[in-house]
Amino acid sequence: MGGGHARATSDFLQLDPREAPRGGLGDWLARRIREAIADGRLTTGSRLPATRTLAAELGVSRGVVTEAYRRLTEDGHVAGRGRGGTVVVAVPPPPPRPAAARHGSSPAASAAPASRPDLFTAPPDLGVFDTLRAAPAHVDLTPGLPDLAAFPRAAWLRAERAVLAGLTPSDFGYGDPRGTPALRAAVTRWLSLNRGIVADPDDVMIVNGTAQALRLLVDVLRAEGVTDVAVEEPGSLGVRQHLRPLGTPPVPVDAHGVRVDALRATGARAVLLTPAHQFPTGVVLGGGRRRELMDWARDGGLVIEDDYDAEHRYDRPAVPALRAQLPEHVCYAGSVSKLLAPALRLGWLLAPPAYRAALVDAKRLIDLGNAALPQLVLAHLMASGDLERHLRLIRRHHRRRRDAMIGAIRTYLPGAVVHGAAAGLHLMITLDEQTYAGSDADLAAAALAHGVKVHPLSWHTQLPHRPGLVLGYAAGSPTQIVEGVKVIGGLV
Numbered sequence: 001m002g003g004g005h006a007r008a009t010s011d012f013l014q015l016d017p018r019e020a021p022r023g024g025l026g027d028w029l030a031r032r033i034r035e036a037i038a039d040g041r042l043t044t045g046s047r048l049p050a051t052r053t054l055a056a057e058l059g060v061s062r063g064v065v066t067e068a069y070r071r072l073t074e075d076g077h078v079a080g081r082g083r084g085g086t087v088v089v090a091v092p093p094p095p096p097r098p099a100a101a102r103h104g105s106s107p108a109a110s111a112a113p114a115s116r117p118d119l120f121t122a123p124p125d126l127g128v129f130d131t132l133r134a135a136p137a138h139v140d141l142t143p144g145l146p147d148l149a150a151f152p153r154a155a156w157l158r159a160e161r162a163v164l165a166g167l168t169p170s171d172f173g174y175g176d177p178r179g180t181p182a183l184r185a186a187v188t189r190w191l192s193l194n195r196g197i198v199a200d201p202d203d204v205m206i207v208n209g210t211a212q213a214l215r216l217l218v219d220v221l222r223a224e225g226v227t228d229v230a231v232e233e234p235g236s237l238g239v240r241q242h243l244r245p246l247g248t249p250p251v252p253v254d255a256h257g258v259r260v261d262a263l264r265a266t267g268a269r270a271v272l273l274t275p276a277h278q279f280p281t282g283v284v285l286g287g288g289r290r291r292e293l294m295d296w297a298r299d300g301g302l303v304i305e306d307d308y309d310a311e312h313r314y315d316r317p318a319v320p321a322l323r324a325q326l327p328e329h330v331c332y333a334g335s336v337s338k339l340l341a342p343a344l345r346l347g348w349l350l351a352p353p354a355y356r357a358a359l360v361d362a363k364r365l366i367d368l369g370n371a372a373l374p375q376l377v378l379a380h381l382m383a384s385g386d387l388e389r390h391l392r393l394i395r396r397h398h399r400r401r402r403d404a405m406i407g408a409i410r411t412y413l414p415g416a417v418v419h420g421a422a423a424g425l426h427l428m429i430t431l432d433e434q435t436y437a438g439s440d441a442d443l444a445a446a447a448l449a450h451g452v453k454v455h456p457l458s459w460h461t462q463l464p465h466r467p468g469l470v471l472g473y474a475a476g477s478p479t480q481i482v483e484g485v486k487v488i489g490g491l492v
Contacts, residue, residue, distance in 0.1 A: 010057035029068035076477025089149035138451035139484035143426035143472035159380035179206025214242040230268035257285035260292035282420010297329035313423035404478035412489025430468035440467035
């Protein structure tokens with residue numbers, strides 16, 4: 001039976017469809033499963049009963065269960081795993097706490113001390129991101145993570161089996177510190193198709209993510225007498241940390257990208273840029289600025305291009321990499337951290353010929369090269385088309401979540417200005433004095449006290465700036481995103 005009340009009950013969650021309102025079985029079932037996820041009875045990774053099985057136990061049509069599962073999938077709470085069934089992939093947040101103002105105190109003052117020891121009250125140190133990741137919260141809106149629940153496990157396992165079946169005993173020995181030939185060739189094809197970069201496999205060095213690429217460059221540039229690498233303002237705190245112990249003079253970014261006149265004024269011989277999707281503003285480096293930058297580079301400057309999330313775009317065409325236009329003056333760094341998962345620690349560095357030998361020597365001394373097996377599996381994913389298919393899938397996921405965040409900001413933060421929403425995995429909001437008169441660090445602390453993680457914009461600035469937040473939307477469900485923005489809106 002589908003529309004009327006059933007008489008059967010199920011051992012699964014002790015469901016009794018007689019509790020459902022007439023004509024509302026699908027809504028009732030989806031709500032009961034959401035409640036079980038929220039209160040911990042169904043944890044991440046839990047498998048739901050097959051639709052046919054649960055329908056039989058409840059005495060309802062299979063369509064009722066299928067519809068409930070569909071709604072849970074759209075919310076981001078569960079995901080279909082083929083033969084693995086339907087599993088829980090995200091836990092929704094509980095309702096936000098009552099606004100602090102109801103208790104007679106300001107939101108910033110209500111932040112529990114345990115939630116903000118030195119995290120937001122002191123200048124961020126090298127461990128600040130680790131501390132924030134470890135902090136308990138119901139909603140994580142920190143930037144930098146893709147949809148980890150969508151990691152292509154089945155494709156990865158198929159690729160891993162195929163790779164292992166073809167390995168010889170000698171393949172398990174020490175290899176080339178630049179990386180396996182298979183992955184270096186696959187990366188050149190990937191960059192040619194997706195970023196317009198024409199390169200040879202010998203131009204590519206495989207690294208442990210962009211973080212290691214930057215540290216290798218720091219060592220090589222210091223040995224050449226470089227003392228400063230200019231950085232964008234605002235610009236990534238993490239990048240500045242990786243560039244230590246070099247100086248990082250700030251260069252302002254406006255609506256057209258980095259100001260090359262200000263770059264010249266710093267006297268720096270190198271600059272680190274995120275030209276395809278500037279972090280955190282989302283600005284694209286315009287054509288006029290690119291020409292100015294090329295002139296600066298031809299005068300002896302070096303550009304370090306951090307192409308951290310260029311594949312993720314929604315409302316604008318692809319932007320060619322700087323490396324494609326100026327290969328002799330650009331060190332290009334990319335990775336799969338925003339495409340697959342940061343845990344893989346797989347990236348690539350393409351440097352001008354003058355720097356390659358020193359970079360390979362530095363890589364050899366650090367770790368003798370990345371682990372070969374993950375490199376070969378990634379090369380297989382690239383060659384088979386599985387990585388391209390995965391990119392198309394997560395673009396759809398990320399677009400829906402971005403749209404949910406923008407809609408929530410319009411509803412709960414109408415005074416906020418949204419920046420950089422056309423691409424990437426995050427957006428930035430700024431707040432004027434009429435909307436919010438406090439510091440963004442206090443706002444981030446109050447949000448964490450209410451169970452929501454965000455980055456204050458001030459973490460990513462070296463100069464005074466309007467208060468704001470950097471919000472990631474790719475890793476959470478639309479429900480979580482809306483709840484998190486609602487909490488922030490209540491605090492503002």
